[in-house]
Every structure is written in structure tokens, then in C-alpha cells.
Amino acid sequence: MKAAVVSSFGSAPRYEEFPSPAAAADDEMIIDVIAAGLHPRVRSQADGSHYTSTGELPLVPGIDGVGRGRDGLLRYFILPDTRMGTMAEQTVIDARRSIVLPAGSDPIAVAAAMNPAMSSWVALRQRVHFEAGQNVLVLGATGSAGQMAVQVAKLFGAGQIIAAGRTAGRLAGLPALGATGTVLLDGDAGGAARRLGQSASDADVVIDYLWGQPAAAAMAAVVTDRADRGKPLTWIQIGSVAGATAPIPSAALRAARLQIVGSGQGSVSSREILAELPALAREITAGTFHVDARPTPLADVEQVWADAARTAQRIVLTPRI
Ligand SMILES: NC(=O)c1ccc[n+]([C@@H]2O[C@H](COP(=O)([O-])OP(=O)(O)OC[C@H]3O[C@@H](n4cnc5c(N)ncnc54)[C@H](OP(=O)(O)O)[C@@H]3O)[C@@H](O)[C@H]2O)c1
The missing domain is CATH 3.40.50.720 (NAD(P)-binding Rossmann-like Domain)
Structure with a gap:
């Protein structure tokens, strides 16, 4: 399959072949990725500067996204620290760290807005x-x-x-x-x-x-x-x-x-964060928030990478468009 692949921490990810993921545990699910946001956390994952980095390469960046599994349901999912991220045609998720999105959800808007909106939503609800x-x-x-x-x-x-x-x-x-x-x-x-x-x-x-x-x-x-x-x-x-x-x-x-x-992962538990996501997804789907997203084909990942630090828009990579 095609993916954004980081082979060196000094360079932007490249659009390349990467082995397709396999589901191992019972709660794991293979997902066809539709949209994945290029958040600051993804940039630090891809340049090796995030404190969770193990230094292992190659890796596919991406910490969350929107996609469909074999059950056909549209989901938003968050990944644990992994080398098989969301900026790929397929990824593997833990279904318990996903939510089924409401009818009418726009995958681009959800992939762009969940991570930045979650930061204040969870803080004001939980901290x-x-x-x-x-x-x-x-x-x-x-x-x-x-x-x-x-x-x-x-x-x-x-x-x-x-x-x-x-x-x-x-x-x-x-x-x-x-x-x-x-x-x-x-x-x-x-x-x-x-x-x-x-x-x-x-x-x-x-x-x-x-x-x-x-x-x-x-x-x-x-x-x-x-x-x-x-x-x-x-x-x-x-x-x-x-x-x-x-x-x-x-x-x-x-x-x-x-x-x-x-407020963040750790000071708020995964269970508490997940509990907030359905209500937040409903507000995004209802159009409550102005979401400034720039959908970009995954094939253009290398060219668009440097823009992420400069633009006020949230770049959203789309492996299937
Ligand atoms: N803990 C959590 O749950 C959580 C969740 C999501 C994000 N975050 C964190 O929140 C931060 C912001 O994320 P984001 O998605 O909003 O990133 P972003 O869209 O890239 O925005 C970052 C903004 O920071 C501003 N900035 C940078 N240096 C600054 C400085 N010295 N003084 C004032 N403003 C400065 C820039 O402002 P200008 O536009 O004015 O240049 C830029 O617009 C990141 O550190 C991210 O990791 C935390």
C-alpha cells in the first residue's frame, strides 16, 4: 500500500510503498483511512523530537484520523504511540479507542478539528x-x-x-x-x-x-x-x-x-478523553465550529509538510482522493 514514510528524522515523509498492516489482537481492526490531520504532535513524531520517540525508523506518522473498517462504519480513531500511523491507505486501530461518527459527518472537518478542539474541550470538562x-x-x-x-x-x-x-x-x-x-x-x-x-x-x-x-x-x-x-x-x-x-x-x-x-494525555486518562469525543464530534458535524481545513492528497505529503508550520489552516491528508 502507499503511505507517508519517514526514513530519516531530518527529512519530510515521502509517499512510498509500505507493508500493509495486519490486525493481531481481538479489538484490533484494519481501517481504510479517509483523512488524517497534520497536527503539531504529528510533526514532532515525524522528526523524532516527541518525548515518546523510540528513534526507530522507518515510521508512518499520524496520531488520529477518520476511516472505515470492514463493518462499513465511519469512525474517528486515536492511535497509541506506534510506527504504523494514520497517514497511509490503511492502518490498524484498537476499536475501543475509536468512536462511530454521526450520520452526515464530514471526514475532513472531523480529522482537522478533533485534535485541536479536544485540547480545550477536555480541559474545561475534566481539569x-x-x-x-x-x-x-x-x-x-x-x-x-x-x-x-x-x-x-x-x-x-x-x-x-x-x-x-x-x-x-x-x-x-x-x-x-x-x-x-x-x-x-x-x-x-x-x-x-x-x-x-x-x-x-x-x-x-x-x-x-x-x-x-x-x-x-x-x-x-x-x-x-x-x-x-x-x-x-x-x-x-x-x-x-x-x-x-x-x-x-x-x-x-x-x-x-x-x-x-x-491537560493532556496522562493528566486526563484515555477513558476520560474518549468519553468526551462523541459530544465533540456531534458539534463538529452540526457545524458549531468554524473549521479551517486544507485537504491535500497523501501523494503530496512531502511538498506540503513544510507548509504545516506556516499556515493557519489545518492540513488534512487524504489517502483515497
Ligand atoms: N494537551 C493537549 O491535549 C493538546 C492537544 C492539541 C494541541 N496541543 C498543543 O497545543 C499547541 C498548539 O497547537 P495547535 O494545533 O494550535 O498548533 P498550530 O495550529 O500550529 O498553532 C500554533 C500557534 O502558536 C503560535 N505561536 C508560536 N510561537 C509563539 C510565540 N512565541 N508566542 C505566541 N504565539 C506563538 C503561532 O501563532 P501565530 O499564528 O500568531 O504565528 C501559531 O498560530 C501545540 O503545542 C500542541 O502540541 C495540546
Whole structure:
């Protein structure tokens, strides 16, 4: 069969022949893949930088996707860490880590949106007791997951939704998705902190895709300008596009009722994540979210790979089109 094959961690995957997968265990199922999203996690899997990488090659990247098994049902599935990923004509899944999609689901939209939308959906459902009317700050709102977080917060009835990001053009589109305010994070650090303090000091929950220095500065700004420092503030660490570590000011943790939690595989169990997927898939299928997907034939994987880091669209590889 044809697949996207990584033979060297220094180069983009190539469209090549790869042995077809075989199902071994009872719950395993061979799937004809229809669509697989090129998420940041897939890029780090393919360049060997993800912490789960075993260094073994060749590998087929792809951590999730949409496809059909022999039962003919359209499924969304998540794979464990494996060298037989989803960017191939066929893959093998554990049926227990899949959901059957509702009638009318668009495989491209589901493959593009599930991973980025899941990040905030699961965080707000599983890592904090989120209530309608609470205020949310999305830190790093200009990427796919950040845009989804604005929309998920709106769906869950958030009061204020402040979207903060470094690119003015992309930030400008977020009020149409539900942001009640935006904060530009470029320019001098002091100015950005002042703007954040003014706009988001009343946040109840922060959904943080940045970490690094920008998150530490944002934390200091939000806490310093907080009118009621006894009001709980939950900072949910989800992504680290601005740095794997952050110099968190100790005073921020003492001076306000701030708690920092993470959300992702591990801090939320697979069972808890899977339990959230059917409702999320229904919202995607119902068209609740604006999904900016770029479907691309799998044969073009090598050419399109570098674009993934530059485009605001989520590239979705389609092995059968
Ligand atoms: N824990 C989970 O469950 C989970 C699930 C999904 C994703 N994630 C993580 O969430 C993060 C975002 O994912 P994504 O799908 O949204 O990726 P994406 O679509 O590639 O977006 C990443 C965004 O990060 C922004 N960015 C990069 N460096 C920045 C910096 N120094 N300051 C401010 N913004 C910066 C870019 O903003 P501009 O557009 O402004 O350049 C870009 O739009 C990744 O780290 C991903 O691994 C976690």
C-alpha cells in the first residue's frame, strides 16, 4: 500500500510503498483511512523530537484520523504511540479507542478539528469545574487549537473570552468566533503585560498554549492587576509553543488564589478523553465550529509538510482522493 514514510528524522515523509498492516489482537481492526490531520504532535513524531520517540525508523506518522473498517462504519480513531500511523491507505486501530461518527459527518472537518478542539474541550470538562458565565483567557489564540478554544469557551457559556496572540491579522478574526476582547502580545513585554492586565485580570480560567516567558509574564500581569485576589484562578497548561519551561514568579502563587494544572494525555486518562469525543464530534458535524481545513492528497505529503508550520489552516491528508 502507499503511505507517508519517514526514513530519516531530518527529512519530510515521502509517499512510498509500505507493508500493509495486519490486525493481531481481538479489538484490533484494519481501517481504510479517509483523512488524517497534520497536527503539531504529528510533526514532532515525524522528526523524532516527541518525548515518546523510540528513534526507530522507518515510521508512518499520524496520531488520529477518520476511516472505515470492514463493518462499513465511519469512525474517528486515536492511535497509541506506534510506527504504523494514520497517514497511509490503511492502518490498524484498537476499536475501543475509536468512536462511530454521526450520520452526515464530514471526514475532513472531523480529522482537522478533533485534535485541536479536544485540547480545550477536555480541559474545561475534566481539569476545572467550569461554569457558564466564568471568564476565560486564551493565551496563544491564533493557532488551530487557540481558535477552537475561543469557540469551545463560547459553546460552554463563558462570560468574557479574551483571546491573546502575537499576530494582529489572525487575532482580528477571533471576535467573529466568539472572543469578547483581544490582546496583542507583540512589541515590548511591558506593554503586552499592561494590556493583558487591563483586559484579563478578571479571568477565572486561562487556557495556555504558549508557556515559556510569555506565560510567566502573563501570569504576573493577570495576578498583579486582579481586583479580588481571593477569587480562584485556574491556569490550564496545554501547549508549549513559546517554551518547554517557564520562569513562574513565586509571588504569583502566593499573592493570588492561583492554581496551575495541565491537560493532556496522562493528566486526563484515555477513558476520560474518549468519553468526551462523541459530544465533540456531534458539534463538529452540526457545524458549531468554524473549521479551517486544507485537504491535500497523501501523494503530496512531502511538498506540503513544510507548509504545516506556516499556515493557519489545518492540513488534512487524504489517502483515497
Ligand atoms: N494537551 C493537549 O491535549 C493538546 C492537544 C492539541 C494541541 N496541543 C498543543 O497545543 C499547541 C498548539 O497547537 P495547535 O494545533 O494550535 O498548533 P498550530 O495550529 O500550529 O498553532 C500554533 C500557534 O502558536 C503560535 N505561536 C508560536 N510561537 C509563539 C510565540 N512565541 N508566542 C505566541 N504565539 C506563538 C503561532 O501563532 P501565530 O499564528 O500568531 O504565528 C501559531 O498560530 C501545540 O503545542 C500542541 O502540541 C495540546
